[in-house]
Amino acid sequence: MTSDASLLGLRGLDRAAITSILDRADALLPAVAGAPVADAGSRVSAVVGLVFLEDSTRTRCSFETAVHRLGHRPVVLSGRGSSASKGESLRDTAANLAAMGLDALVVRCSQAGGPRIVREATGLPVVNAGDGRHEHPTQGLLDLSTLRSRLGSLEGRRILIVGDVLNSRVARSNLHGLSTLGAQIVLVGPPSLVPWRLADLAPNIVVSHDLDAVLETADAVMMLRIQRERDAGRAVAADYRQAFGMTTARAATLPDGVPILHPGPVNRGVELDDGVLDDPTRSLVLDQVRRGVSIRMAVLERALAAAGGSS
């Protein structure tokens, strides 16, 4: 390996590294629809392990598609149906995959820090596909890519992140990435899900418990799913939608052109009303999904180049 191009989080990734991944992903966007990969160089076909020990729809299919579009081959392992269900540790699972000669690993797990353990156990390049409440860096990058395509430079732009920030690895990656690119971040939600202390996580963050009070200042609004599997349900009041949901009535008060994002899966009628999610002038949700593939292609290229898998 020439250098470690693992991607464990956006915390600590500098502006140049983020921008270079975003730029490469833009160049790869036509390949998402099947066009030849731009500037592919001379590739050696690699085998990429996709270790998904937590449920996933978008992220897993997106990584798998990215591997195929790059001309590599995926080996997919999920929690159910693997020896993880017999109690095998993440470290042992990873060491066994490395012994099979895999070139890189993509890891999703409920354990914060799991991808770092895998990197240390195997020495392979590792991409974090979401670890507990910690980070989800490729989601953060695809959100940055989507925002940049709509807003241009993010310097000084005001991005609202609304909902279950406390339990969200998506929010955590986004606030590091947005902060590094110079955006202003407003974290919005009930005090149980958006405590004041979250403002200390990165520069340029403020906290608000009143969505309507900050809505008119937004350049973009990112809604988050209530993480019921991480116990957030208990902290959410019955009137959550009225206070913090992007209802049709609330969306109508947003200035024209302010886009709405959501990482999925959406709880329709809780975080977003049907009419908002399905409004192509407002909702960037499917553009996020499309860009997810190009971002993962760019991140995998970077990881495999370091491992000697392509030139």
Ligand code: NCD
């Ligand atoms: C997110 C996740 O799993 O962290 N989903 C995704 O990867 N698109 C967000 C969520 O589950 O709420």
